[in-house]
Each structure stands twice: as C-alpha cells, then as structure tokens.
Amino acid sequence: MFLRNRTSLDVSLARGRITDDVAVVAVVVRVPLRIEDAGLVPPPEPLEARETDPPARVALAPVWHGVSVTAAGHASGPPSPPFVCPVIFRVGDVERRLIVFGERCWERRFGGSLEASPAAPFDRIALGFTRAFGGGYDLPPGLLPGTDLPHPGLRVSYPLNADGVGYYPDERAAVGAPLPSIERPDQLLKHWNDTPEPAGFTPCPDLVAWRTEHTPSPTPSLAADTARHLMRMRHHAPPPLIFDDVPAGTRIELLGLGQGPLRFAVPAAPTRITTVRTRMIDRDVAPRLRALHVDADARAVRLVFAHAFHYEPQRPPEWIRVGDA
Numbered sequence: 655m656f657l658r659n660r661t662s663l664d665v666s667l668a669r670g671r672i673t674d675d676v677a678v679v680a681v682v683v684r685v686p687l688r689i690e691d692a693g694l695v696p697p698p699e700p701l702e703a704r705e706t707d708p709p710a711r712v713a714l715a716p717v718w719h720g721v722s723v724t725a726a727g728h729a730s731g732p733p734s735p736p737f738v739c740p741v742i743f744r745v746g747d748v749e750r751r752l753i754v755f756g757e758r759c760w761e762r763r764f765g766g767s768l769e770a771s772p773a774a775p776f777d778r779i780a781l782g783f784t785r786a787f788g789g790g791y792d793l794p795p796g797l798l799p800g801t802d803l804p805h806p807g808l809r810v811s812y813p814l815n816a817d818g819v820g821y822y823p824d825e826r827a828a829v830g831a832p833l834p835s836i837e838r839p840d841q842l843l844k845h846w847n848d849t850p851e852p853a854g855f856t857p858c859p860d861l862v863a864w865r866t867e868h869t870p871s872p873t874p875s876l877a878a879d880t881a882r883h884l885m886r887m888r889h890h891a892p893p894p895l896i897f898d899d900v901p902a903g904t905r906i907e908l909l910g911l912g913q914g915p916l917r918f919a920v921p922a923a924p925t926r927i928t929t930v931r932t933r934m935i936d937r938d939v940a941p942r943l944r945a946l947h948v949d950a951d952a953r954a955v956r957l958v959f960a961h962a963f964h965y966e967p968q969r970p971p972e973w974i975r976v977g978d979a
Contacts, residue, residue, distance in 0.1 A: 655679070659976040661925060667974070668960075670716035671967065680962035681927050681939065681974060682713040689953045694918050701954050706782070708890050709859045712945045712958050715888055721900045721943050722891035725855040727911035727950025729754040731776040738773055740839075741781070741910035743855055743895075750894055751839050752853055754779050754910075758833045760846050768825060768846045770833050781911065783861065785835040786852040787843070788818020791827065814864045815852040822846060852892070857947065859890040868893035890945070900943050912950030920946065920957075926979045927961035929971035939963045 659665045664684040671677050686701045687694040706726035712718070729739040737756035742749065756773035763769045779785065790811035798805050812821040819835075820843065822828040828846035834853070837843060841850035852864065865886045889896050902922040909915045923941035930936050939961040947956045965971065 655970045655974065656972065657681070657974050657976065661976055661978055663925065663976075665925070665976050666713055668714050668716040672717075672964070675966065676964055677967045677970070678716045678962060678964050679974075680716045680718070680960040681925075681976065682944075683923065683925050683941070683959045683961070683976075684713060685921075685924060685957040685959065687921070687955050687957070689916050689918055689948075689955055694921055694955065697954065701949070701952065701956070704949065704952075706780075706856050706949070707956065708857045708945050708947050708958070711859070711888060712890065716962065717885075718888065718944050718960060718962070719885045719898075720889065721897045722857070722889045722945045723895045723897060723900065724857045724891050724946075725908055725911065725948040725950060726781055726857075727908075727948075728778040728780050729910055730778055731756060735775075736773060737775050739779075739910055741855070742907070743909075744905070744907040745895070745897065745900065746904045748897075750855070752781075752855065752910075753837050753839050753842070754781075755833070755835050755837070757835065759830055760828045760833065762829055768828060770843065779835055781836065781854055781856050783815055783852050783854045783856065783858050784817050784819070786815060786818045786854050787820045787834045787837070787850050788812040788815025788852055789821040790816055791821070791823050793823070812849070814867070815861060817860075818852055821849070854892060855895065857890040858892060861892070862887050865889055865893055865896070868896075900946060906946070906948065906955075908948055908950055912953065916948060916950060916953065918955065922979065923959040923961075924979050925959070925961070926977050928975045928977070929963065929965075930973040930975060931969070931971050937963075 666682050668680045688697045739754040741752040756776040758770045760768045761771045793808050793810050795807040836853045838853040904920040907917045927939040928936045941959045941961045944960050945958040
C-alpha cells in the first residue's frame, strides 16, 4: 500500500486490524488555518506549536468516533470590579460558558462560615485545567480514614482533575487557601467542600476518568459498550465538547479569549482520497472531522480530518491517492 500525496498538507496513514479478515486504514489530514474577518485562510507560515495544542494521537488512531472541539487562549481582566471575565464558546446551536476569576481564597466571615473573597485584579489568565477545580492533598502516615488500616502516607487527589486547585480535606485546611480561577456558571463554588466538575475548554488528554464518566448510556451489547468506552478515552476534549459530528458549515463562535471575538464556519475537508486496486474501479473515501481546536491568541484553528475505510488484509489497495477536493 503506497500513499501519493499531491497536496501541500500534512497527511499520514493510521492502520489497524479489527479481525483476521478485516483491516482498517485512516488517511489523516491536518489542516492549519488563520481566522480572518473574511473567513479562514491558509497561514503564510507554519503555525507555532503550543503546549495547549491537541495531542498527536488524534492522528494516530485508525478508528475514531466523534469530534473533539477545544479552545485555548488568555482571558483579559476588566479595568474595574468585579474582576471576572465570561468566556463563551458556541458550536452550532450548542453553547458552553466559563467564568474566569481573579485570585480568590476562602475567608472566615461573621457567623463562622467560609466564603470566597472578592476576585483580585488580573491582567491575563490562560485557560487550563490547572486553574480549574481539582487538586489534592497529602495524608500523613496513620490510619486510613474510616478504617483501622494503617498506611505510610499517601496523596489524595480529586479523581476528575488531580492537577487542579480547590480540593481540601477539611474546613481548617481550606481557610486562606485558593479557589479555582475558572468555573462553570452552573456549578459555581458556594461551599469549601463542593466538588464540581472541572471547568475548561482546553485539550485535556490526561482527564480520562472524566470522559469515561460521561460515556453515553449503556446498551444491551457489552462489546458495543466496551468499544464506546475505548473511543471516549481516545478523545482529548472535555466531555461537554465531544460531539457525534460537526458537519461542514457549522458556525463556531468564541468570545472572551484573545483579541476580540472569533467567528467562522467549519470548512469542508480540502482533500479527495481515492483508493486504487488492480483491475478495479477507483473508489473515493469520504472524510469526517475528528478534531477542531481554536487558538484564540494566534487567531488560528487546527482541524484534523480522516478518510477511513475497511479492506481485506489479503487484498489491500495498491495506492491511496491524496488530491485537492
């Protein structure tokens, strides 16, 4: 099987076996674009790589279901109180919201209750799950809470986001301790022991437990449920931003990150994939979007399309031709 790429795009092959009699290959196309007022255009030079870019595995999986949609960038602080910034991400008719706060901590108020301090002024805050709810604490050597079992000391982490902030063992530990800077407006922290879901739009490939917790409802088929869990684990978007499909023409809007609002429509795949077998008619392979990532600071979008198909391992195509759509 040979690949002939007649485009200037980054194209790779991901191959695998489903059974002894069925193999699968995906022709994965990475498409970087700049977001201009007139629409999406090819960048004049390669986009700068960032830590918040989607992981490479989106292009390495031969089998993939759904679309990971993510966004990264900095939220700018307002010049006067309250020092909070809303961030809105719309994908078609679906809207997701975040609230970015300046630094806060739990304070003891009259009556003895703990309340969040007013948000402090801030210049810019980058989206990221290290600033979302989560984190952990060190449990000193002793007995495991609620048991008679000894332990040598251990780290207790919030299972959905071990690298976040705001997860404390008791009220005393929470006094003067920080709250997360990024929250969901429908799950704002009201008490020191609240445990909301992490809030964010950035790629989070390590937060597997969060994604599997949101796997769609089980079916009577154990094999199908296992496959769906595995597919869900491969994604890198937060669960609220994993879609079954994001077709061409879907409107994307991002407000509150970078310089000004970002608006564009999802483009169609720019490639046409044709398989060639000896003495057989050429066959076109339809594309599907796998990932869409908006870099608000760079005003850029990275898309990953895949043209996937099955074939008999004994009769693979001789050539896969990649051309412009």
